[in-house]
Amino acid sequence: MRKQVLTLAAIVAMSFGAKIVAAESFSGNLLDEKCAAKCMTKENPEKASAKHKAACAASCNEKGSPFVLISGKEELKLDAKGQELAKEYISKADAKTHVTVTGEKSGDEIKVTSIEASETK
Numbered sequence: 001m002r003k004q005v006l007t008l009a010a011i012v013a014m015s016f017g018a019k020i021v022a023a024e025s026f027s028g029n030l031l032d033e034k035c036a037a038k039c040m041t042k043e044n045p046e047k048a049s050a051k052h053k054a055a056c057a058a059s060c061n062e063k064g065s066p067f068v069l070i071s072g073k074e075e076l077k078l079d080a081k082g083q084e085l086a087k088e089y090i091s092k093a094d095a096k097t098h099v100t101v102t103g104e105k106s107g108d109e110i111k112v113t114s115i116e117a118s119e120t121k
Helices: 004-023 033-041 045-049 054-062 081-092
Strands: 024-032 067-071 074-078 098-106 109-117
Touching: 004 054, 024 033, 024 045, 024 054, 024 081, 033 045, 033 067, 045 054, 045 067, 054 081, 074 081, 074 098, 081 098, 081 109
Parallel strands: 074 109
Antiparallel strands: 024 067, 024 098, 067 074, 098 109
8 A cells, every 4th residue: 555655655746746847938039920921021020020019019919910929030920828918918017928928838829828028129
């Protein structure tokens, strides 16, 4: 019985550890998908999106364009929770578009756990 309890405890501990390790941080620019499409045609999409205004992202999002993160040359979609967190973040008066998104990446989508302002470049 004691071995079974210890084995079960080890399995539970490893499964929690795997989930913690899977979370990553992605730094880049938070903007709407419509404006991101224009930036993605540039040689350096992250640099091209750096001057994008938070007010534009918020406005385009209100018109139905979902939020995305441009990190390097990659456009990453945000899951439903990420959309909510992005909307909350971008609505702040002092919001900057350069952010760090924490979550689990699967393909080109991030299952977001948090969005925070990043140090400006």
